[in-house]
Amino acid sequence: MIRTLEGIVRPYAWGSRTAIASLRGLPVPSPHPEAELWFGAHPAGPAACVAPIGAAGVDLLHAIDADPVGALGISTVASFGERLPFLLKILAADEPLSLQAHPSPEQARDGFERENRAGLPIDSPVRNYRDPWHKPELIVALTEFDALAGFREPTETVDLLRALQVPDLDPYLGMLAGQPDSEGLRALFTTWLTLPEAILASLVPAVLAGAVDLLAAGGRWGPELQTVCELGEAYPLDPGVLASLLLNRVRLQPGEGLYLPAGNLHAYLRGSGVEIMANSDNVLRGGLTPKHIDVGELLRVLDFTPVPTTELTPAIRTVGAERIYLTAAPEFRLSRVELDGTGLRHASSISFDMPGPQILAVLNGSVEIRAGVGEPMAIRAGQAGWLGDDDPDVVVRATSSRAVLFRALVPQRPAT
CATH class of the missing domain: 2.60.120.10 (Jelly Rolls)
Structure with missing residues (x-):
């Protein structure tokens, strides 16, 4: 049965008070931040069916459960079970999201079973795997959209760290300059993520001061420097501020997309877009958040292979109006x-x-x-x-x- 769906608003603190409300034709600003509008059958927020007559009062999750094969088809059920395998969202970020990555299918299955055996409740705040599914995702910009995505080519990152001219960075700069590859990135990222708070208390401000000076001088690193300054102001002692220096700074124009496969470290910074992802809650966080960070599991999931942003940009095929x-x-x-x-x-x-x-x-x-x-x-x-x-x-x-x-x-x- 064809149905009209009303999306479910997720009021996360980083959301916009204008973008989603305006889209829905409601007064702006909204009373609270509105971060995401979900159109799907995720148990945490299934879309409501508001038409036709007789469908109202039923959500999409229960509509699918009532006839999985009719709703999803034999092929989808055979591949993914009796569940809608994707979640479609409108995302509106006025503040940065956490630095994060998602597991591969094998990592998700293994991690879910391991935490089940350990007796961790599904809703435990220290649980990494809430289901056995992976979570690739695609964002298509509706407005100008800023993000961090994937590790930058190490030789370019060495140039950036040198340009900052921060003596406190020298030991870490040497780690990457001496091994400008994925292993050097792993070593430096691991070191930064596990620094004692006493060291972060001096290193992060020194890096921010260097970024302010270099930003004032102008040059090629303007977006990267602006980002590290903004993150440092929001998360003063967070190692994710340092980690942002290792990642590609991406700016999408409306209609452009960014595809994030398993293991890609990323953070959405600002803007509105249409996001689609595999229907999963599995997130490994790496900073810029007060939530649980499991460093060991994150390192097991991350892919430190440097990736140019062109490899994260999906090809587009045009068929008529589509x-x-x-x-x-x-x-x-x-x-x-x-x-x-x-x-x-x-x-x-x-x-x-x-x-x-x-x-x-x-x-x-x-x-x-x-x-x-x-x-x-x-x-x-x-x-x-x-x-x-x-x-x-x-x-x-x-x-x-x-x-x-x-x-x-x-x-x-x-x-x-």
């Missing part, structure tokens, strides 16, 4: 669709006939979804449409002069 972001994730595929209700510049409608579950989140304007000769389902900005595997092919038509939606689905592969 721009498809191509990644290796088996759980999801995300695309952007722009329709023109006037029919003057772009197509006013598009047909979707791919099997499996789909969520269509409307970000601008409004659309109607029509299946066969039935009554169309109206979806406005800030809402989403749910298409189950057993739903017929649909036509999505713009009912405003400009309509933008994001389409999330499970790539179909042969069942094993």
